[in-house]
Amino acid sequence: MPFNKIILAEKDIPRQWYNLAADLPGPLHAPLGPDGQALKPAMLAKVFPMNIIEQEISTKRWIDIPEEVLKLLSLWRPAPLRRALALEKFLKTPAHIYYKDESVSPAGSHKPNSAVAQAWYNKKFGIKRLTTETGAGQWGSAIAFACNLIGLECKVYMVRISFDQKPMRKTMMQVWGAKCVASPSQDTASGREILKKTPHTPGSLGIAISEAVEDALSDESGSSRYCLGSVLNHVLLHQTIIGLEAKKQLKIAGEKGPDVVIGCVGGGSNFAGISFPFIYDKIHGKKIEIIPVEPTACPTLTKGPFTYDFGDTAGLTPLLAMYTLGHGFVPEPIHAGGLRYHGMAPLVSQAAVKGLVKPRSYDQIKCYESAMIWAKTEGAICAPETSHAIACAIDEAKKARQEGKKKVILFCYSGHGLMDLAGYEKFLSGKLTKYALPKHKLKKSLESIKGLPKIR
Numbered sequence: 289m290p291f292n293k294i295i296l297a298e299k300d301i302p303r304q305w306y307n308l309a310a311d312l313p314g315p316l317h318a319p320l321g322p323d324g325q326a327l328k329p330a331m332l333a334k335v336f337p338m339n340i341i342e343q344e345i346s347t348k349r350w351i352d353i354p355e356e357v358l359k360l361l362s363l364w365r366p367a368p369l370r371r372a373l374a375l376e377k378f379l380k381t382p383a384h385i386y387y388k389d390e391s392v393s394p395a396g397s398h399k400p401n402s403a404v405a406q407a408w409y410n411k412k413f414g415i416k417r418l419t420t421e422t423g424a425g426q427w428g429s430a431i432a433f434a435c436n437l438i439g440l441e442c443k444v445y446m447v448r449i450s451f452d453q454k455p456m457r458k459t460m461m462q463v464w465g466a467k468c469v470a471s472p473s474q475d476t477a478s479g480r481e482i483l484k485k486t487p488h489t490p491g492s493l494g495i496a497i498s499e500a501v502e503d504a505l506s507d508e509s510g511s512s513r514y515c516l517g518s519v520l521n522h523v524l525l526h527q528t529i530i531g532l533e534a535k536k537q538l539k540i541a542g543e544k545g546p547d548v549v550i551g552c553v554g555g556g557s558n559f560a561g562i563s564f565p566f567i568y569d570k571i572h573g574k575k576i577e578i579i580p581v582e583p584t585a586c587p588t589l590t591k592g593p594f595t596y597d598f599g600d601t602a603g604l605t606p607l608l609a610m611y612t613l614g615h616g617f618v619p620e621p622i623h624a625g626g627l628r629y630h631g632m633a634p635l636v637s638q639a640a641v642k643g644l645v646k647p648r649s650y651d652q653i654k655c656y657e658s659a660m661i662w663a664k665t666e667g668a669i670c671a672p673e674t675s676h677a678i679a680c681a682i683d684e685a686k687k688a689r690q691e692g693k694k695k696v697i698l699f700c701y702s703g704h705g706l707m708d709l710a711g712y713e714k715f716l717s718g719k720l721t722k723y724a725l726p727k728h729k730l731k732k733s734l735e736s737i738k739g740l741p742k743i744r
């Protein structure tokens with residue numbers, strides 16, 4: 289009898305996070321300060337607590353997970369590894385399709401894996417209040433949940449379009465005691481400036497990051513810090529617990545390992561979580577295809593250049609070496625709100641530059657069609673972001689059928705879509721259209737990186 293799911297015991301939660309920075313071939317391109325010189329850790333001290341900054345710059349391969357963080361993670365971890373038997377049957381594929389179910393967390397996605405760790409490190413450093421941004425609302429609700437658990441105040445700047453599309457995410461944040469405002473807002477100078485120029489803007493993650501950073505920096509008491517739900521090294525590090533658990537579970541399932549690993553990419557954190565422990569294997573000789581999937585509406589890895597750019601719209605963050613569409617990019621209001629970021633995590637970007645991962649982009653119609661197949665076979669309603677990984681897993685399973693190969697496909701089921709039904713409603717009533725970022729729009733948004741340092 290094949291397994292439906294493999295559930296580890298709490299004692300089997302990994303005790304250490306895996307840091308890909310220790311193993312990526314080639315020099316890592318350090319973040320730069322506003323003067324174009326390498327950033328010094330002290331320059332970040334007003335934005336992040338020093339214990340987080342140490343993780344951000346660490347090149348140690350394994351980093352211990354503090355006991356208290358493990359205790360918090362054990363509220364929902366280990367997450368099940370499930371096998372999509374009904375989808376396999378529907379596709380008539382010889383492939384085995386496994387997915388790591390991160391939708392079981394209290395906030396409904398992978399985001400709490402880093403939220404509880406970040407809230408814990410901030411509290412330990414004596415911080416009392418966190419500010420952050422959120423796209424689809426998954427990160428905002430995850431950090432609201434974590435701050436409530438740990439006893440921190442929390443303010444979330446939520447991208448305007450998602451604020452309107454997903455009002456219940458805001459309610460979740462409020463239930464956990466956080467304050468959530470639509471971004472751009474009147475609460476910050478950068479928000480007011482953008483509203484003056486473009487009063488009807490749908491907002492963007494870049495704008496919301498500018499507002500959250502500005503908010504933390506302007507707290508004169510010094511007890512606020514900013515936190516981010518993706519992109520940065522320490523966030524990706526915290527997510528590696530996903531792939532490390534999956535490795536143990538695949539072994540129990542009797543598989544030699546995955547042939548294909550897939551994750552959707554916004555800023556890169558769930559993809560990093562599922563894939564980095566397997567990139568380690570690939571670097572050490574294993575043959576694994578590793579695929580980050582992004583929307584054609586925001587084709588950062590597939591169409592953007594690899595260069596230095598700001599992480600936010602106003603240029604308050606350090607310059608990061610990454611694939612980018614330009615920090616001036618304002619995405620179309622597609623329904624996968626969490627996949628509309630202009631940049632890509634530097635570690636994921638570097639893995640792409642080295643050919644360790646092979647990015648793809650899919651349009652939203654194909655993704656919703658895949659989400660419908662998923663709901664009708666496996667039963668669950670996935671987040672629109674997650675549907676990108678499912679669409680790719682389906683393509684790979686069909687390819688395995690054509691080739692007659694029993695491949696093992698593993699993907700990250702990054703979240704449920706129960707707060708995203710407005711998107712499904714639009715799809716079902718035929719109101720969604722295919723959309724790929726046109727060349728002229730890409731050219732225009734890339735103007736925002738003119739004059740910034742290039743990667744040598």
Ligand SMILES: Cc1ncc(COP(=O)(O)O)c(C=O)c1O
Nearest residue numbers: 426518554555556557558626703
């Ligand atoms: C369910 C879900 N999956 C994926 C993402 C993309 O983020 P990341 O690339 O950091 O995993 C988001 C972001 O909000 C999300 O909510």
